[in-house]
Amino acid sequence: MNTGNWWWDTYDQPPAGATIVPFICASDKTHLTIFPHNQHAWPLFPTISNIRKDIRQTPKKKPGLLFGPIPYPPKGAKSTEVAWHSTVGTVLFSLRNLDVTGPRLKWNCADIFHRQCYPVLAAWVRDYPEQVIIAPVSYGSCPVCEIPDSALMGDSTCQTLDNSRDQHVYPELLDETKHDVLHTLHVHQIRNQFWQFPLCNFYHLCQPDELHQLILGLVKDVLHWLLK
Numbered sequence: 001m002n003t004g005n006w007w008w009d010t011y012d013q014p015p016a017g018a019t020i021v022p023f024i025c026a027s028d029k030t031h032l033t034i035f036p037h038n039q040h041a042w043p044l045f046p047t048i049s050n051i052r053k054d055i056r057q058t059p060k061k062k063p064g065l066l067f068g069p070i071p072y073p074p075k076g077a078k079s080t081e082v083a084w085h086s087t088v089g090t091v092l093f094s095l096r097n098l099d100v101t102g103p104r105l106k107w108n109c110a111d112i113f114h115r116q117c118y119p120v121l122a123a124w125v126r127d128y129p130e131q132v133i134i135a136p137v138s139y140g141s142c143p144v145c146e147i148p149d150s151a152l153m154g155d156s157t158c159q160t161l162d163n164s165r166d167q168h169v170y171p172e173l174l175d176e177t178k179h180d181v182l183h184t185l186h187v188h189q190i191r192n193q194f195w196q197f198p199l200c201n202f203y204h205l206c207q208p209d210e211l212h213q214l215i216l217g218l219v220k221d222v223l224h225w226l227l228k
């Protein structure tokens with residue numbers, strides 16, 4: 001979104017005059033200290049990117065809403081990933097079933113005008129353990145591209161852009177029960193809810209978590225390397 005390419009690509013598809021409302025979600029597994037037996041949950045925080053940055057960074061103004069904590073592990077679930085996708089798919093049902101060619105309800109905007117708005121899932125803020133569950137891919141593999149294990153850690157022969165994951169290929173492999181191919185690509189045999197969201201490339205949703213991936217991850221490692 002910050003480069004503008006996302007806007008150009010997305011605005012091509014709805015009817016002329018439509019207003020895209022980019023939907024941003026954030027989730028992270030959280031330890032619930034007020035419950036016994038070390039209970040965990042996933043709070044799900046959605047917001048929209050049409051809010052000014054200074055307002056979004058002021059929690060008192062409530063720029064985001066808590067949709068609700070998803071229990072962990074979900075009761076009666078066969079696997080955490082299946083339950084996670086089923087729950088989030090239900091919660092975000094209206095985004096998944098958006099008809100991008102039809103008219104939308106007019107929304108009242110802050111500048112008193114009414115606009116035909118299309119809410120579109122545009123980004124998901126999460127740390128690496130979350131990415132692995134949401135993708136869902138094997139732990140240790142890249143959730144964004146199909147980089148082979150042997151090419152990790154700076155192999156110059158790897159062309160990351162050519163290895164981007166494709167959300168149109170995986171459902172076909174799943175339908176054709178080509179599980180060995182999925183296994184080679186480190187993709188789990190689960191029907192990912194996010195493959196069906198309109199105007200959304202699931203593998204481009206991934207946004208870095210500033211605390212874990214930049215401050216505690218990248219910056220810490222670079223400083224350690226410099227000091228050596």
Ligand SMILES: [Zn+2]
Pocket residue numbers: 142143144145146147160
């Ligand atoms: Zn990658």
